[in-house]
Amino acid sequence: KLEDAKAVILEEPTTPATKIKIKQAVEKRGERVRIFGWVHRLRQQGAMIFIVLRDGTGFLQCVLTGKLPQTFDALTLTLESSIQITGTINELPEGKTAVDNHELSADWFSVVGKAPGGDEAFLNKVSEDRAPDLLADARHLVIRGETVSSTLKVRAALLQSFRAAYASLGLLEVTPPCMVQTQVEGGSTLFAFDYYGEQAYLTQSSQLYLETCLPSLGDVFCVAESFRAEKSHTRRHLSEYTHVEAELAFLTFEELLEHIEEVICRTIDGVLADPKTKALIDSLWPEGESFTPPSRPFMRMDYRDAIKYCNEHNITRPGPDGTDGPHVVGDDIAEAAERKMTDQIGKPIFLINFPKEIKSFYMARIPGDEGFTESVDLLMPNVGEIVGGSMRMSGLDELMEAYKHEGIDPTPYYWYTDQRKYGTTPHGGYGLGLERLLAWLLNRFTVRETQLYPRYTGRCKP
Ligand code: 4AD
Secondary structure (H helix, E strand, O other): OHHHOOOEOOOOOOOOOEEOOHHHOOOOOOOEEEEEEEEEEEEEEOOEEEEEEEOOOOEEEEEEOOOHHHEHHHHOOOOOOEEEEEEEEEEOOOOOOOHHHEEEEEEEEEEEEOOOOHHHOHHHHHOOOOOHHHHHHOHHHHOOOHHHHHHHHHHHHHHHHHHHHHHHHOOEEOOOOOEEOOOOOOHHHOEEEEEOOEEEEEOOOOHHHHHHHHHHHOOEEEEEEEEOOOOOOOOOOOOEEEEEEEEEEOOOHHHHHHHHHHHHHHHHHHHHHOHHHHHHHHHOOOOOOOOOOOOOOOEEEEHHHHHHHHHHOOOOEEOOOOOEEOOOOOOOOOHHHHHHHHHHHOOOEEEEOOEHHHOOOOEOEEOOEEEEEOEEEEEEOOOEEEEEEEEEOOOHHHHHHHHHHHOOOOHHHHHHHHHHHOOOOOEEEEEEEHHHHHHHHOOOOOHHHHOOOOOEOOEOOO
16 A cells, blocks of 8 residues: 555755746756656656646646656646746756757756546546547547647637737727617527516627727727527537627728738737647647638639539539539528538638628618628638628618618617718628637537537536
């Protein structure tokens, strides 16, 4: 029994040690340092113990030699225990490998919080042969793994890069409310709740609020959670997602498209320019493959040409009776068909000018072609739609007509309607699903992998 083992007791050496994070390890080589972290990997080799320590900022190989491996804490050490460790970081000689080509020669360590072994051991909770539901229940532990933590680190870098791109383009960040009393993208996906006795919803999109900011703040953007009670159980639909939205005044539809292209390319370039983030992205792609940044200009494709494309390439429309047929103008191109087309073309596509019947009530009509709208979906290979946007109706009468046509009571929209009364302008904007962009950038099968704690049908924990 380990408890009875003759464990060696060691005191910490008295030489001062500088407390550092692992990301500072290279610059602190040769000095005595103190690091706190979690045991990511653990291996005994002869009389030595090798630990790969993780602290969120990086990984560091640590080696216990001499009497250290014989202490009680060393003999009973487990994966995911939190520890502090002191010693000196040295570059590795030729022939040995470790992260950053160095390792910490420990002169002492102690356990801060011991993780269990046996049935309760960490690896049992996160092993990939567990049922998907059990793994989803254990998401709080799964995020400690390299794949998920790399994904979350790139997510953070991507958000930073978005903000930098918007700042460089002169858009101001605002933070609209998530609790609202109006719908934006149709009543069927609203999450409703009781708000002090009144009906309220979780927001589907901050677009209407962004529109109200234009006369006050100029062009604006936000990064906010949006909520959709999606009935469809697909690999690109979440119930809660991070929505990057922007709204711009006094511009044309073509200028809106150019702006979307610019924001996406600047953001991606910003992320790839940082070698650490680039390495994380590369680590998520299979050996020999890597993310290909999009080339500009993005292809523009009219909705009616997409219908033609589908019909010419045998991409059919699933009919209500189970038989497939050709697409006709007016159809909402289904997800599977859209993905097939995008994958065949193999590059980003601005799909533009959708029929008004299948798009939202607020979208501006094409002058002279009133059955169609100045609208855009940006489609990416492997993922499909990542952006939805449009020019907005700027006339009061047509907006009133649009409410009526949609069966929307205009009363709660008074503040949105007022935009058309007090100095209306041509304006447009878009929303981008951050998780879908990440699925494209990081080669993930589903958007669920790119969220910290994904929310989808049947899943609201942890
Ligand atoms: O196309 P959508 O519904 O457009 C709007 O909400 C507009 N009001 C945005 C605007 O113009 N400001 O949604 C925009 C994007 C989609 O392209 C997609 O990337 C993402 O939001 N999205 C979802 N992502 C994950 N799960 C869902 N259920 C999503 N629904 C939309």
